[in-house]
Amino acid sequence: MSALVRPRDGRWIGGVCAGLSRRFGMSAAAWRTIFVVSCVLPGPQFLIYLALWLLLPNEKPASTAW
Template sequence: MAALVRPSNGRMIGGVCAALARRYNTSASTVRVIFLLSCLLPGPQILLYVLLWALLPSEDKTRTAW
């Protein structure tokens, strides 16, 4: 499985959906649609997105760290 990092290309806002799609081997569009549909339900989805955006390292930063 791929590491959970936000990709440098293919991101729309923060790259969280693209990172999750890469990790679970699905399309980023599918993850984005699922996220948008989940926002119709009560819960902390947007807060979770912002938290993952802050916590997940960017692919650019992980490349330079090695």
């Protein structure tokens, strides 16, 4: 498992689902589907997504060796 960060590639909106998919070894499409389906249920899903978007750091760019 890798660190929980928002990756620079594979993002759609904020990169939260892509980051969760990398961390837990699931596909990003599965996380996106879970999020969209959960939005029809009552609860703070959208607020949790926004909080993760603000709190998760961006993935650091790969350093180039000179």
